[in-house]
Amino acid sequence: MRIAITGSIATDHLMTFPGRFADSLVVEQLDKLSLSFLVEELDVRRGGVAANIAFGMGNLGLRPLLVGAVGPDFVDYRAWLERHGVDCGGVHTSELRHTARFICTTDTDQAQIASFYAGAMSEARDIELAPLAAAHGGLDLVLIGANDPEAMLRHTEECRARGFAFAADPSQQLAFADGPSIRRLIEGAAYLFSNEYEASLTQQKAEWSADDILERVGTRVTTLGAKGVRIERRGEPVIEVPVARELRKADPTGVGDAFRAGFLAGLSWGRDLTRCAQLGSMLATYVIETIGTQEYELGRGGFLARFADAYGAEAASEVEPHLGIARA
Template identity: 25%
Template sequence: MKKVLCIGSVTTDVIVNPADSVPPAGTLRAVDSVTTHVGGCASNAAIDLAKLGVPVALSCKVGSDSFGEFVRGTAAAAGVDVRGVVSDPSVSTTVSIVCVGSSGERSFLYCPGSTSAFQKEDLQEEVWSDCDIIFVAGAMLLSSFDGKSCAAFFREMRAAGKFTVMDTAWDFEDKWLPKIAEAIPCLDLFMPSYDEAVKLSGKKELSEIADFFFEIGAGSVVIKTGADGAYICESREKRYSLPTYRTVKPKDTTGAGDSFCAGFLAGLAQGWSYEESGRFANAVGTHCIMEIGASTGIRSIAEILSFMERTPLD
């Protein structure tokens, strides 16, 4: 099986449930639970891949603080190779306060911290040299890496025979495409969510969005469409939608997109086709939303396949 390197955003997620609104100033409201989890696109995907049973390494930056130790320890305990987790005493570990609404949807209060400080120099050859799939997750949050540095790294990886992949996160600075335009032509696979893809492309129709990314150089495109599953574009000519398990009521959608990416890369790591990988990714994403926390619900590849056999698609 191929090994995956997940690079990029990492957070400690403090999840508040339910949090449908903020109490008026000076007042207090009780909630059902407040829990702490490792979050962030790269760390979520890495932990998910490890729980699935895929060899995986994580490259990110944390602060020299208790949150940073929590990230490192949690990832290592899940089976992730954490040699690429860099501690920097000059920054604090990125933290997200995740407000989970009664519907299962969430909103975030975000302190950028260490994720914004991650840079190309933090990527160690000893970490990426034995990896086959290079996945930058949380692009547009990586202020010191997005753009020229990321593009240069991807060119280096392709020259070394690696398969290059990128996922995006919501750009709270509202700059969007200029942050990653240089990197897209260096990608074998681009996997944004629908909402992020709309902001990046200025288009709303899935086919037009995919055309836009192909025109600027993406090798293939997968657009995550939430409860509708995914739109898979293996090439300009070969495109199709894959439905997901809509009958499963979400407890928490935190990390659902990251778990889809992990599932898709798990398929590719085993040599599966894009269609097989996409169907599996939808099932992994469904397991994510069954539990509170970005990686809590993820099971082994065998358990996910068993779920797929016994559970009808809506």
């Protein structure tokens, strides 16, 4: 099964300020604000929803096609992804803009000052899927993740026009999209991914009920945090899958992306929806145990043991033949 992952590709620049921003603010002078903070730590991490999902799939032994736009500074990041099984043949390189960047400073109160530079991501709207499908032997499923809004709409419309099955995953862009845009992104999706809050926001902005959405998508997948995941299809019983037990909680960033990676891996292997959700939940657990969205490592024996502990020996025996994880 050939799966393309479209969406953002970015780097995160995370800094720590050993003080309180509030101590440097003069309320009466906010209209003339001019501040600089001396930070102690800088952590540069790879990110972007499409890259995170593709990385997770690659770690499970698949070779997803990553589709997005980057700058000429993407060289090292590309090499990293390719070493982890990601096909970067769908990545467009801008001649004018840097790769998207999230720059955030956090103080001792956990207050944050952040900026997001879209950069090359704005050129994702220029990417056409048909030539990529032709060059890579066709596309069985296209995941349309958070990205340049025009790119998301273009990819969705092209999937509908060309008959490519697609998964709608608007996530962070829901806050900025209006009702008509959300309806265009969802209509006809084979899968709709969201967390519980995003599910409610989708219904509110699109002015569609839960039943309305189930009439328009094949499968609705809603992650529920510590309560697991709910899978709904019109006329079918609801499927509920619990989370896998984590060894520790370090950082939840990227957990949703990892869930999607595991879920899509299960689809690629022809597993049923329950098993897909279990795989997603297991991979998400690895991410919550590490700081950074692409810093976890999988070992075949350890993964299978934890999967069996969470979901049973039969579940582990079903996925074992498909895993491309090294035995180390």
